[in-house]
Amino acid sequence: MSQSTRMRLGVALPTFGPDANPDGIIRAGRTAEDMGYDSLWTGDRLLAPAVPSAPYPGRGGVMPRTYENHLDPLVALTFAAAHTSRVRLGTSTLNGLWQPPIMLARSLTTLDLVSRGRLDVGLGLGWMPEEYEAVDVPWKGRGARLDETLDVLEGYWAGGSFAHDGRLFTVPETEVRLGPHQRPGPPVLLAAFTPRGFARIGRRLDGWLPGAMPLTHLMDMWGAIVREAEKAERDPATLRIALRVNLELTDTEAEPEQVPQRGTLQQYVDYARAAAEDGVHELFVDFGQTPVTLDERIDLAGRFLTGVRAG
Template identity: 35%
Template sequence: MKYGLCFTHMLGPSPGAQDVVRLAQEAEKVGYYSIVASDHVLQPRSFDESTYPAGTLQSDVHWYDSFVVLAAIAARTQTIRLGTGVAVVPYRPPIQQAQAVATLDFISGGRLSYGAGVGWMREEFGALGVAFSDRGQRADEYLQVMKLLWSGNGEGHRGEFIDFPGGYLSPPPTQRPHPPILIGGDSPPALRRIARYGDGFYINWKTPEEFSGFLERLAKPMADRGRQVSDLYMQLGATDIDLVRPHKDRMSNYEALGLDEIIFCPVSTSAAEGLDMMRGFAAEFF
């Protein structure tokens, strides 16, 4: 089993600029496989309609630009993989987003995994001027366009949300044909998106029984695409370590189901506490 960190909530309120880099460097030293950045652009003052699907959303943390902060980490680390966990695909025009992914993969030496989702915060969509109602269709077309651009064949695209005559990204991504696309979400549309576009998935924590049920539901859309679930890279994210501890002795069950990596996404009150938590998890689980 591999283990990674989603660091957004790990450093407490108002961390210093070097705290993120230090956490990544220390995580690399103790053997974490990856470090992941969450994706929000503008946190609304209040939520009228949206509910965070993974617990309570903290308002006193830094929501970094995922690509910028991962580039800083890439420059100061050597082996730890980098991930967007997950990038909200409809938030950014696909050509610029494809360039950001390709550039980050290039400067990191091919260490990026592109976690991709459709988003959930209606208020943030409104602030960005992006329709919430068609976010799924928009994400599907954007993923199609990005894969086309990463292929390097120069073809254009004409669709519902974007038209362009063709062209090339330079540099191309180091990983070919592109960095692994890990689709976020476990709804029926997300399952179809995994089957169509995903090299893997990144979903919220599930017990072994729940995870088995998820894989059973995923098997049909995968088979419809001529694919097998076992071909996917599988990540589970845990917002609370106490979700994982009861199943610590059942890691072999997860591995038998094909789980590749657990991403810890803990909440801390300071950068120092975050470092201690990171080391404690490693001592407990590695």
Template identity: 45%
Template sequence: MQIGFTLPQFGPLAHQAGEVARFAAEAERLGAGSLWVGDRLLAPVDPTVGYGGGDSIPEVFRSRLDPFALLAVAATATERVRLGTNVLNAPWYAPAILARSLTTIDQLSGGRLLPGLGIGWSPEEYQAAGVPMHQRGARLDECLDALEALWTSNPARYEGEHWRVPATYAELAPAQRPRPPLYLAGYAPAALRRVARRADGWLPVCVPGPWEFDPATVNEPMRLIRDLAGKAGRDPGELGMVLRVYPAPGTSLDQVVETLTRAERETGAGHAFVEFMNIARTVDEALEQAEKILRAAGVRSRG
């Protein structure tokens, strides 16, 4: 299994922005297969919808760094690791702006970008982004179409209900051809159908700590996605999967390693990454934990 980690982005780790390049380079040396960023815009004082279905927003989101800037730093500090987004809330961004940012990162990294897109859940963040939340599904669908046009046509243009790109020369494409692989997140029926029809892969999630890992939470939706993909005329075997491992506060490294081991054995997941925001407060602590996780999983250092 390839094992990756999140870059220092939220909570106390966000206050160590000057350490992002060092973290990225050292994580790669330790044997990490990928590095990831999230996409939080606000930490509302009185949220309409809380995080993870709750009624509040975790304190770690009160400090946050920009995902595109962090990926650019990581791209220039590393040579081999994949660089992923977990996940960009695509409806917040005009597709032309999103395409420019992602193309830049894919070029900087020599073709190592793995963009994961989603629609988010916070009404306050949508208000701050100036985008109607009730349009988020339709805007994501149009964004996927517009990205395809901008990345595979020259001149490129797109006309949709919510997004429009006038005819433009598009002579700089991503390093990956015909485009970077696009992964989508979500468990709602519409989200799973979108993965089956439109995506190169799915981003399921598990939360070590309070709950024992249940492989059915990954296997059953993935089986449905592949069934729907086949009915849509796609090859189900070409759909990838990257497991997002979000340890709850207080989760031990043994629990994280057990989750990774079981996921590989019981779901066939060949790629997973661990979110550090709840289990590390400093970059050095995060690197120490990354090394322990990689060694326990049998991953060898590259240095």
């Protein structure tokens, strides 16, 4: 199955739920690397209210209760970097608007350096207004805040003499002598599902972070991003899809229209192989929303990888 072997495969670290601890990260990270996975991923959660004001984007609008136990994504990836050597390290997604962009630039630069250039920066805008309230960041105007954050990241990673004077942020002139390992900076991908988001990806970013959906719909949306890149006179071949799949495993086969929202492990394997055939560049799975032990999670990861790579 030559096409599938060209699609990179990743797995989420246990940074949510009962196994969100040092031993869980070490064991899951090292085992995934030894199995042959290409990447490890973390998510970002700040609050877990009993009843969020906005419905969760998936799973019938109900937020997984595993989010009540959450680790800092960048600290977790830094810890994983120290216990692995090859796999790439990604955020899906990092809510990058919860801190000043100059501090975000410093943190991402540090992680890219200590991992020796293995970082993929996946950014998102979040879905829960309460989290923005907790960090005193306005919910309104998130798109403009993201654009200015990207401006600061790009300027900081360029190195040398850097200053920024924007509508939201001011950075006095400073010398930046320590840059990221990857040049011009670690790849930045965005979770986006609107025309403005697609334009932002096509115009200035390195890729797209969608959630699992029917592949026809997925590739139609990817086509919109490709067209935006062409309008910006960028080569679409330089962009990539990194597709997140949150598994909700069933004991018996789900109806075809329910996949990939739920299904058996084999149905998810088939979905991943079809995604590879359609041209998805990378797919990563998260077993954390299925009630399994760490041993079961590792077993499932091995069976999924074998299934997708087989044939």
